[in-house]
Amino acid sequence: xxxGLSLSTLTTSGNGGFYGSPALWRRHxxxxxxxxxxxxxxxxxxxxxxxxxxxxxxxxxxxxNLRTNAGWLFKGGSDRGLDASSERSESANExxxxxxxQLDLATRVQCALNMEEYDIAQQLRNKLTEVEEEISRQxxxxxxxxxxxxxxxxxxxxxxxxxxxxxxxxxxxxALAADLRDQISKLEPESLAASAxxxxxxxxxxxxxxxxxxxxxxxxxxxxxCGMDPVCCESSSWMEIAQVEKLQRGPSQPFYQVxxxxxxxxxxxxxxxxxxxxxxxxxxxxxxxxHPYISFLFYGTDTAGDFIPIKQLREKYNRPRYEVxxxxxxxxxx
Numbered sequence: 347x348x349x350g351l352s353l354s355t356l357t358t359s360g361n362g363g364f365y366g367s368p369a370l371w372r373r374h375x376x377x378x379x380x381x382x383x384x385x386x387x388x389x390x391x392x393x394x395x396x397x398x399x400x401x402x403x404x405x406x407x408x409x410x411n412l413r414t415n416a417g418w419l420f421k422g423g424s425d426r427g428l429d430a431s432s433e434r435s436e437s438a439n440e441x442x443x444x445x446x447x448q449l450d451l452a453t454r455v456q457c458a459l460n461m462e463e464y465d466i467a468q469q470l471r472n473k474l475t476e477v478e479e480e481i482s483r484q485x486x487x488x489x490x491x492x493x494x495x496x497x498x499x500x501x502x503x504x505x506x507x508x509x510x511x512x513x514x515x516x517x518x519x520x521a522l523a524a525d526l527r528d529q530i531s532k533l534e535p536e537s538l539a540a541s542a543x544x545x546x547x548x549x550x551x552x553x554x555x556x557x558x559x560x561x562x563x564x565x566x567x568x569x570x571x572c573g574m575d576p577v578c579c580e581s582s583s584w585m586e587i588a589q590v591e592k593l594q595r596g597p598s599q600p601f602y603q604v605x606x607x608x609x610x611x612x613x614x615x616x617x618x619x620x621x622x623x624x625x626x627x628x629x630x631x632x633x634x635x636x637h638p639y640i641s642f643l644f645y646g647t648d649t650a651g652d653f654i655p656i657k658q659l660r661e662k663y664n665r666p667r668y669e670v671x672x673x674x675x676x677x678x679x680x
Contacts, residue, residue, distance in 0.1 A: 500533060559626070559627070630649070644656060644659075
């Protein structure tokens, strides 16, 4: 199964389009070799390095020292002074990598259980728990998740402050009342923004689906959708560089994590693109598409040339299984 890819497979991808070198990766992931792990290598696709024990250094990862030697060839968006590098997203790439580690460790846990190596399975399960906890922290930092809970917390905070304000007025403590009034004035717009974001997450409507091939309207490259957010969830510094506020629909529209075809440029990996800047073909596209992440995010391609997301990826974004519409003429011929 594709989920059994190893770190060494990714860092030495033939496409050469991976963040960092193996030497750089060893700074972020301490790999401890255990010679007697006792798990059959056949459990893992692509010949997993036997006994590879993963110790993730999350603090180093958070510093986001992973970089590409990007040589962006696509030019465009001259009216806004942008090129394709403005939409490169390290946080999106990091999100994909943590997803891979989660899949990888879950596969290794199952293999250890199948081989009745219960101590090893427990060690791997502990590592899986670490990765899952880090993914949850990332989601909270990236999306303000859960946005619904955030909106509720801010609304409750305003209610409490107003109650305290009334008590301060009743006791004629006007200095305290003035301070509470300032706090309420500051919190009210934050509460409205959190409520709007929660509503956007609940009522999101996406024009594109996981695995769909798309083209960038401005920069022209072809890409594949591998993730989606109802609104822009990048940092304020990223949005400033990408000039998100100058988009017609601004940040309050779906944004997509996309894998960029390495045939266009082997150094371009993951971009974060507004929905208004993407275009899908209305005709089947069977042209070749290569990217080092394709093999563990998708099963293969469907009859329209789009990629079929693995079950875990669909579950991550709560997306339904997509079936390619059949041509009535083809059905009649059958």
